[in-house]
Amino acid sequence: MSPKKFDVAQDDEPGTVPVVRSSTRKTDPVRRRRPHFGSYMDADLQREFKIACIADGIEMQDGLEQAVRLWLSKRPTT
Template sequence: MTTDNQAYDNLTRFAAEQPSDHPLDLPVRDPRVTQRMTFGTYLPADLHRAFKVRCIALDLKMADATEQAIRVWMDQNPA
């Protein structure tokens, strides 16, 4: 049975082995945007951990990656 620490170590090693370039050309947060809102949600623990590890591997803040993901989703799902 794999413990949380072992799973984290495995994910960290996996992320470190991945290419350093991001597969998507995602927009970077606009530095002119100064007003920020708090956003919270619940994710499965394994998805949260994998997301965190991937952000570390890509040297990206989780907030910035979340913003990019939401912007992509908004572009793909117009009202």
């Protein structure tokens, strides 16, 4: 079985890494670029989050992005 090939975007921004996010079909990946982000969280919270992402069929990075967007949308504007 040969590895799948993905097109690399020509307009890559410095400091970003390629991310392949699965769409609704596993055979149809969507290519996106995101800057690297690292953080720490409680181990039990991470485990619960990982289980929820698996149950919803999404990547953890997509679930985290959704959570941050929701949190930001609920913050009072200054």
